[in-house]
Amino acid sequence: MIYFDFAATTPLDAEAAEVFVQASTEYFGNSSSLHDIGGQSQDLLENCREELANLLGVNKKGLYFTSGGSEGNFLAIEALLSAPKKTGKHIIAGMAEHSSIHGVLNRLEGYSVTFLPFDSSGLIDVEELERAISPETVLVIVQHVNSEIGTIQPIEDIAHICREHAIHFHSDFVQSFGKIDLKRIAPLVSSFSFSGHKIYGPKGVGGAYIDPAISWRAFFPGGSHEKGFRPGTVNVPAIAAMTAAAQKINNDIAQNQERFLSLRTAFIESLEPIKEFVHLYQADAESQLPSIIGLRISGIEGQWMMLECNRFGFAISTGSACQIGMQSPAKVTQALGLxxxxxxxxxxxxxxxxxxxxxxxxxxxxxxxxxxxxxx
Incomplete structure (x- = not known):
């Protein structure tokens, strides 16, 4: 079976696995324990926090470890809403956000939400976003890289607009972490989330960043871990393995981009004999992650194509794994107006x-x- 579903998850890197085992056996102490064994675990945890903060170009004081991107999205949004820059109950979000974002928004009471669609290139229209802002708008949520079609949203432009209007800005960095250099972009947002298993780290670990200048309130009161950001013993071995994977993949960002662009071109060229049936959803090169290709073939259901490819030994997908099993189509297809x-x-x-x-x-x-x- 040849795997073509790396946007859903990745295999654990061998070196990251070694780090995980070593940390699990040698740094097994609870990082909150006051004895020396707990202190060793705490030291490793803080080294990882510092290293990841350096890779992301942010203040380590704002970096919190979570169980993954979904929890990071939930807790970051709740944190921002606990400390808005002004009074109001209006949120603007991308229509094609990850299901975890929609899950948070659906449970909020008393808020109105404006969802922004994509243009034909799979990008949010920044002017439309600006028009959607009202005096009540307290939060904007836009995913950096779409997980289904790989388009890269104009985070810098959106961040500038949010600053001008005193609005918090959360961005889901799960698909861009380790694939794009985030040092320039990460400090511009109020909060972001990231995950380990998209970059050859373990599953069940990730993180969220909240600008340290924001005085947020904990969603789960009384938690002692991660400065009260979340409850539960911190998974130090998984964090160490994720950090090792992040260091490795960040060193290869430029050459990976080049290689994936070449593979993308080769794949699209191989579809030439059926090009009249193929509809690609992509942006210009500077706004497109080359490793993700979203398309449809006229007259052929994606589920059937996926099963046929599987029969021939290829693993592809019909969209975000978090969406599979639901009766509704992937949010990106709605955002694209399909x-x-x-x-x-x-x-x-x-x-x-x-x-x-x-x-x-x-x-x-x-x-x-x-x-x-x-x-x-």
Missing amino acids: NIQEAKEFIRISFGNSTRREDVIRLGETMVDIVKKFKN
Whole structure:
């Protein structure tokens, strides 16, 4: 089976796995315990916090470890709403946000939410965002990189608008962490989330950053871990492994971009024989993560294409794994304005460390054969 679903999750890096085992056996103490064994664990935890803060270009005082991106999104949004810059009950969010964002927004009481669609390139219209702002707007939520089509949103422009209007700005960095240099962008937002398992780290670990200047209130009162940001014993071994994976992938950002761009081009070229049926959803090169390809093939349901590819030994997906199993189509298809039938045709291919050019071409050729047989 050749894996093309790296946007959903990645295999654990061998070196990160070694770090995990070593930390689990040698630094097993509770980082909140006052004895020396707990102190060693605390020292490792703080070293990881400092290292990740340096990689992200932020103040380590604002960096908190969580169980992953979904929890990070939830707690960051609740933290920002506990300390708004002004009074108001209006939120603006991207229509194609991750399901964890929609989950938070759906449970909020007393707030009105304006959802922004994508343009034909899969980007949010910044002017439309500005028009949606009212005196009541206290929070803007826009994902940095869309997990289904890989478009990169104009975070700097949005951050500037939010500053001008005294609005908090949260961004989901889960798909951009380790794939884009975030040092310039991370300090501009009020909060962001990230995850370990998208960058060859362990599952069940991630983090959130909240600007230390914000005096947030804890959502879970009485918690003693992570300065009260979340309850539960801190998973130091997983944090250490995630940090090791982050260091490794951050060193390779430029060469990975170049390699994925080459693979993307090869894959799209391999679909040439069926190009009249293929609809790609992508932005210009500077606003597109090359490792994620979102497309649909006219007349062929994505679920069927995914199962056929699986039968031939290729693992692709029909969108975010957090959306699968729900009856509603992936949020990105709604944001792009697709009708129900078009939304059902959506599939996603995503590349990673082990993706080879010959595998990409074989996948494309297999999809061409599947389409030709189906159309005949």
